[in-house]
Amino acid sequence: MTLRRSLLIMTGFVLVGAGAAYAQIPEAPPAEFPYAGNRTGVWIVAQLHILFAAFILGAPIFAVVSEWLGYKNQDPKYDRLAKEVTKVTVILYSMTALTGGLFIFVLLATYPDFTTWLIKHFFLIFALVYPLLFILETIILYTYFYSWDTMKGGKKARHIALGVLLNIVGTVTLFAIDGPTSFMNTPAKAAEGLSLVEFIQSAGLWDKVANYSWMPLNLHRLVGNVTFGGFIAGLIAAYMYMGAKSDEERSYYDWMGFVGNMIGVGALLLLPFMGYLLAYELCDYDASICPYMMADQLSMFFEMQGAMVGLIFLASNYYIWLSMKRIEGVEQVRISGLVMVAVILIPAVMGIAWKMFPPPEWQSLIFLALLVILPPILSKLPGLRFTVSAFTMIKVGFLMIVVADAIWMTPHGFVATQALATEHNELPSWASELALMPAKNAAAFTLVFLTIVNYILYNRAIRQGTIIWGKIDFASQFVLIFLAFSAIWTMGLMGTVRSLTRKYFHVYNLVPDFTPEAYTPTLAYSAWWITGVTLVFFLVVSFAIVVTLRVGSGQKVEAPQGAAVPAGAK
Amino acid sequence: MAEQSLTRNIMKKGVVGVIIGIILVVAARATGFPEVFQIMFFIYAMLGAFVFILLDAPSMNRLEGGKAIVGLLLFYVIISGAYIGGASSLPQYDPEIEKGKIEKILKARRARTQKGKAEELIARAKALNERAKAIEQQLKALGGGAQVVVEAEAPASTAAAGDLVALGKEQWELQECYNCHKLFGQGGKKRGPELDNIGNLMTPEQLREKILDPKSWKAEGFDKQYKKGKMPDKYKDLMFDEEIDALVAFLATLKDTSVNTPKPIKMK
Numbered sequence: 001m002t003l004r005r006s007l008l009i010m011t012g013f014v015l016v017g018a019g020a021a022y023a024q025i026p027e028a029p030p031a032e033f034p035y036a037g038n039r040t041g042v043w044i045v046a047q048l049h050i051l052f053a054a055f056i057l058g059a060p061i062f063a064v065v066s067e068w069l070g071y072k073n074q075d076p077k078y079d080r081l082a083k084e085v086t087k088v089t090v091i092l093y094s095m096t097a098l099t100g101g102l103f104i105f106v107l108l109a110t111y112p113d114f115t116t117w118l119i120k121h122f123f124l125i126f127a128l129v130y131p132l133l134f135i136l137e138t139i140i141l142y143t144y145f146y147s148w149d150t151m152k153g154g155k156k157a158r159h160i161a162l163g164v165l166l167n168i169v170g171t172v173t174l175f176a177i178d179g180p181t182s183f184m185n186t187p188a189k190a191a192e193g194l195s196l197v198e199f200i201q202s203a204g205l206w207d208k209v210a211n212y213s214w215m216p217l218n219l220h221r222l223v224g225n226v227t228f229g230g231f232i233a234g235l236i237a238a239y240m241y242m243g244a245k246s247d248e249e250r251s252y253y254d255w256m257g258f259v260g261n262m263i264g265v266g267a268l269l270l271l272p273f274m275g276y277l278l279a280y281e282l283c284d285y286d287a288s289i290c291p292y293m294m295a296d297q298l299s300m301f302f303e304m305q306g307a308m309v310g311l312i313f314l315a316s317n318y319y320i321w322l323s324m325k326r327i328e329g330v331e332q333v334r335i336s337g338l339v340m341v342a343v344i345l346i347p348a349v350m351g352i353a354w355k356m357f358p359p360p361e362w363q364s365l366i367f368l369a370l371l372v373i374l375p376p377i378l379s380k381l382p383g384l385r386f387t388v389s390a391f392t393m394i395k396v397g398f399l400m401i402v403v404a405d406a407i408w409m410t411p412h413g414f415v416a417t418q419a420l421a422t423e424h425n426e427l428p429s430w431a432s433e434l435a436l437m438p439a440k441n442a443a444a445f446t447l448v449f450l451t452i453v454n455y456i457l458y459n460r461a462i463r464q465g466t467i468i469w470g471k472i473d474f475a476s477q478f479v480l481i482f483l484a485f486s487a488i489w490t491m492g493l494m495g496t497v498r499s500l501t502r503k504y505f506h507v508y509n510l511v512p513d514f515t516p517e518a519y520t521p522t523l524a525y526s527a528w529w530i531t532g533v534t535l536v537f538f539l540v541v542s543f544a545i546v547v548t549l550r551v552g553s554g555q556k557v558e559a560p561q562g563a564a565v566p567a568g569a570k
Numbered sequence: 571m572a573e574q575s576l577t578r579n580i581m582k583k584g585v586v587g588v589i590i591g592i593i594l595v596v597a598a599r600a601t602g603f604p605e606v607f608q609i610m611f612f613i614y615a616m617l618g619a620f621v622f623i624l625l626d627a628p629s630m631n632r633l634e635g636g637k638a639i640v641g642l643l644l645f646y647v648i649i650s651g652a653y654i655g656g657a658s659s660l661p662q663y664d665p666e667i668e669k670g671k672i673e674k675i676l677k678a679r680r681a682r683t684q685k686g687k688a689e690e691l692i693a694r695a696k697a698l699n700e701r702a703k704a705i706e707q708q709l710k711a712l713g714g715g716a717q718v719v720v721e722a723e724a725p726a727s728t729a730a731a732g733d734l735v736a737l738g739k740e741q742w743e744l745q746e747c748y749n750c751h752k753l754f755g756q757g758g759k760k761r762g763p764e765l766d767n768i769g770n771l772m773t774p775e776q777l778r779e780k781i782l783d784p785k786s787w788k789a790e791g792f793d794k795q796y797k798k799g800k801m802p803d804k805y806k807d808l809m810f811d812e813e814i815d816a817l818v819a820f821l822a823t824l825k826d827t828s829v830n831t832p833k834p835i836k837m838k
Contacts, residue, residue: 008705008708257617291750291758300660300663399618405614406611419756421657424606427603427607431601473629474633478630523660523663527656
C-alpha cells in the first residue's frame, strides 16, 4: 500500500471521526407535520387561526353597532342580536387562542431557524405588545359580555363605550400582528443602491412594520372582518331559524338573518377595492409579483377567486329577491326605467371610459357620475317618466350580474401559465380588452352598483309595503349558509395566495426557504385543503352556536306572534 | 306573486338557456374564439338560466328536525364538491416545472450557508469513508503486498462551465426577466423594453451597472416605469457575481437590429 493511499484512508477516518464526534450531541428528531407535510401543515393551522381571529375581531364591530342601534331606537331586538353574537364570540375566543398557540408551536417545530429569526426581528411585538393587547382584549371582552345584564338603562351608554374600546383594542391587535405578516411579503424597501440585507440589519422596528403592504393588508382585513362578522351572524340566524319552534322565534331569526346579511353585503361592497389596493401595493413593491399572480402560477387561483366573488354577489342579491317576495304590496313598487337603461349600459360605458382614462386619471369619474346621477334627474322630465316594476328591475339586474360575472371571469388565456399560451387557448386579439383591467373594473363596479340599486328597491318596498318577518322562503336560510361558507372559502383561497406570493422565500427576496416543499402547489391540491379547513371551522362554529344559543334560552321578542309588522312601525 | 310549477319553470328556462348558449357558441366560433371559450360562454348561458329558474322557483317547504340536519349536511357536501370540482377543472400549473427552477436558484445559496457547508462536509466525509471501505475490501481480497487499483474519481461536473452565454440564458429564465422584457417575440413588454438589440446599445459594464442598480439607466419612452421603479432593485442581493456575469454575457450577444430596442439613457 502506498503512502498516498494510507494518507487517504487516514483522512477519511479522521473526517468520519470528526463527524461522529459532532453527532454525539443528541439532536431532536426533525419535525414532520403528519400527512400534509410541514408547509401545508403550517398553512392549515395559520388559516384556522385567521378564521377564528377574523370572527372575534369582526363580530364585536357588528355587535356594538347593533347594541347602539337598539339603544338609539329603544328596540330590544337589536340588543338581543348583539348579545347573542357576543355570546358566540366569547366561546370562539378560546379557539382563537388555541389555534394561535398551536400555530407558534408548529412553526417552531417545523421551521425553527426561520421562526427564531422572525421573532428576534419583531421581538418587541411578539414578546410585549401582542401579549399585552391580547390580555387587555380578554379582560375587556369578558367584562363586556358578563356586564351585559347589569349595565342596563342609564348605564347602557357606558356598556356601549366598553364595546367601542373592545373594538379599538381588537383593531390595534390586528394592526400589530399584520406588521410581521406583511413584512414576510414586502420587507422594507432599502434606499436606492443599498442592499436589502444590509438595510434589514440596521432597520428599526417601525421600518419593518410600516412596509409597502402593511396598511393595505390592515384595511383589507378590517373590511373583510366586518363582512365576515355579518355573514357569520347570518349563519347563526339561519341555524336558529331552522331550529325555531315558534313563530316568534322565526320572526326574530328571520330579521336577524336580514340584518347580518345587510352588514355583510355592505362591507362586501368595499372589499374588492381593498383587495385591489393590496395587490397594487404588492406589485408596486416588486413588479415580478404581478405576473406571478395574474399571468403565471397563480392565474387560475384568481380565476377561482373571480368565480367565488361572482357567486357571493349573486347569492347576496338572491337573498334580497327572496326578502322582497314576502313583502305585501311589493308589486306596487316601481323605479325609473332610465335606471334600468343605466344598469345595462354600465359595463360597456365604464369599460371604455376606464380604457381611455385609467385610474388615477379623474376624467372617467365624469362618465360614472353621469350614469349614476342622470337617471333620477332625467326621469322627472315629461316623456322620460316611464317606470318599471321592482321585480322587472331586479331581473334585469340579475341578467347584468351574470354578464358582469362573465366579464370578470374571462381570462386572457385558459392556461396555468402564460408560457403555455397558444392561439387555441387565448382570447382572439380583437377581444383581448375583455381580459384587461378596464373591463374587470367595469365588471366589479357593475356588481357593486346593482347591489346598491337592489337595496334601494328593497328599502322602497319596506317603506311602501308590509313586511312579514318569519314568512321568508325557507331557501333563504340556505342562501345565508352558502354566503358564509363561500366567504370563508374565499378567505382560505386568498390566504393561500398571500402565502404563495412569497414564492420560495420565508421573507420575500430576503430569507430563502431551502426545504423541498418550497414550490407552488396545484390549485386542485389547495382547493382540497381550503375546503377541509372551511369544514373544520364550520364544525366548530356550528357546535358553538348550538351550545350557546340552542341549549341556553334566549329572550322573548316583543313582536306579536306571526303577525305582519308594519314597516313604518319598526 | 304567481309561482310556476318547478318542472315547467325548469323546462322553459332551460330551453331558453340552451338556445342562448348555442347562439353564443356559434357567434364565438364565427369570431375566432377558441373552443375553450365557446364552452365557457355556453356555461355562462346555463348559469343565467339557472339563476332565472331560481328567481321563479316556488317557495321551499320548511325542513325541520332530522330533515333539516340531513338537508344541511347534503348542502355542505354539494358546495364542497362544487368548489373542489370547479378548482380541479381549471388548468393546473405543474409544480415539477417550478421545482427544477427553484433547485437551480437555491442550490448555490444553500451551499454557501453554514448548514449547507456542514452538509457538504458530512457528504464528503461519507464519500471518503465509502472509498476507504472499498479499498479495505480489495486489500482483504488480494492479500498483503498486492497492487491495489484505485479508480480515479471522475472530475466533478461543471455544468456547462465553458458556455457562459448558455448559463446567462438560463439566468434569464430563472430570474423570470421575460415577465417584463420581451425577447425573441416572447414575454411582457409593458413594464420594460424589448431587449433583442441591447447588445448593440450597451457595453457589458453598462449592462452590469443596470442590473445591479436599475436607477442608473432609463429606457427612452419608459419614463413612467422608471419613475415608479418598476425594475426590482433586488438582483444585487439575489444573484451571485458569476450569475450576473453569465447574464451580462448573454445580454451582450443580443444584437438583432430588426427589433426596436429603445435607446438607454444614463441617469446617474
